[in-house]
Amino acid sequence: MSAGRRTAPPEKALTRQAEDYLKCIYEIEQGGAPAATTDIAEQLGIAAASVSGMLQRLARLGLVSVERYRGARLTAPGRAVALQLLRRHRIIESFLVTKLGYGWDDVHEEAERLEHAASAELIDRMAEALGNPTTDPHGAPIPTAAGRVDERRLASIADLPIGARARVVRMSDRDPEFLRYLAKRGIVPGATVRVAAREPFDGPITLTVGRAKQAVGAAAAAAVYVDGAAREPRTGKV
Amino acid sequence: MSAGRRTAPPEKALTRQAEDYLKCIYEIEQGGAPAATTDIAEQLGIAAASVSGMLQRLARLGLVSVERYRGARLTAPGRAVALQLLRRHRIIESFLVTKLGYGWDDVHEEAERLEHAASAELIDRMAEALGNPTTDPHGAPIPTAAGRVDERRLASIADLPIGARARVVRMSDRDPEFLRYLAKRGIVPGATVRVAAREPFDGPITLTVGRAKQAVGAAAAAAVYVDGAAREPRTGKV
DNA sequence: GAAATAAGTTAGTACGTACTAACTTATGGT
DNA sequence: ACCATAAGTTAGTACGTACTAACTTATTTC
Structure with missing residues (x-):
């Protein structure tokens, strides 16, 4: 060391x-x-x-x-490797959804394998075919080929006060079940949600999505990120 | 499923x-x-x-x-694995050329890595996006998902007698240089060639391709396969 | 601050996959 | 048939990556 x-x-x-x-x-x-x-x-x-x-x-x-x-x-080199992988993962996910008809809940695992096998050239070609998107289907920012990425920490639904209205921008892509659960309730990147009520002690949060009301658990709410204030008062470092 | x-x-x-x-x-x-x-x-x-x-x-x-x-x-199971890999390899090559603008001389290596990471579902989706092709960009037959493939042995240009005319159907995909060499001379799947002359002792073979004459080495001629008679008198086993 | 508990490390093992060196088996020339 | 050479195998080694068991360090709790 x-x-x-x-x-x-x-x-x-x-x-x-x-x-x-x-x-x-x-x-x-x-x-x-x-x-x-x-x-x-x-x-x-x-x-x-x-x-x-x-x-x-x-x-x-x-x-x-x-x-x-x-x-x-x-270290800096280690970080560079990680960011390349992230770029690969997210471009592959985008490509599978946009160009090959995969469901957004079904791409994580495939990307997890392909990201280790794809060349930089393939990734760049995929990105170009997609019009060089800046986020993947789950709203995660895609690092550039040079390794720049927006690392601001986002507030989650669990951080919102009662009455707040916010735009959903991102969610964890790990669990297909979870993503299907969210989609079924209209909670997708771009959707607007309003916090109608929340129970104390990490209890369920009631959201208004479109004209429907949904009660979601605190853990789920913490895995859905929204536009606006950073989760912590520290200045976002990009 | x-x-x-x-x-x-x-x-x-x-x-x-x-x-x-x-x-x-x-x-x-x-x-x-x-x-x-x-x-x-x-x-x-x-x-x-x-x-x-x-x-x-x-x-x-x-x-x-x-x-x-x-x-x-x-063994039968081993063969099944090999055929799946061949299917993956060839569909990936086709996809890269047709959908992502790769040159036919430049896909082998990429496919060589991706074929181990792609799921059966991805391969099937790619195949579908391509209209379920039966051969790859180098003319190699693509095994079906069930593992059936045309294994007939083809005659190569090196096997043709003087004066013979034949349609090029396939060539080795291993060496990008070789593929560029062939393409530059119009020797691609679908092209028709005629053997104008051949030197003895594995000497060069003179071909007529379109209206141009080309002299190619015996090794190159043996790696370009043509329609028609099988290379050996044994019955082709499919 | 000392004991209990959690977190982390080392030691020893196993397996896949490669290597070189040394040996064994098969083959081809005379 | 015999020997030289080619082809193939075994033995021993190394490295990456995992494991369990046993030990050490850090943290929490009274």
């Missing part, structure tokens, strides 16, 4: 697994803190011990910096 | 490498004889010793039958 040594920038073909770790760490780090071993392990569905080992390897490759017993952060 | 079991039941997710071996063995076997260790090694660019080891593993999985010191043949 000590700096020094050259660490070769030339990107010598990472394994699928290494790439998955980097993407996972990136996503966890978006929460603000370094990625904890346990969180990575849970996210990837592997044992914590395996994560410890892999983090050392990634550190040896100069892709993460690890503070023992504290967690891992991406 | 898709109905009943046809071949081996479980299909427990082969590695990329195992899949590559199977495809490679299939291709070598098309020559008629079992796939020799050395041939596989050369084709895949690995050491012969590594092939010996892998063949034992594939045999243990019931995908190939190996006769010691003699070579390997695919």
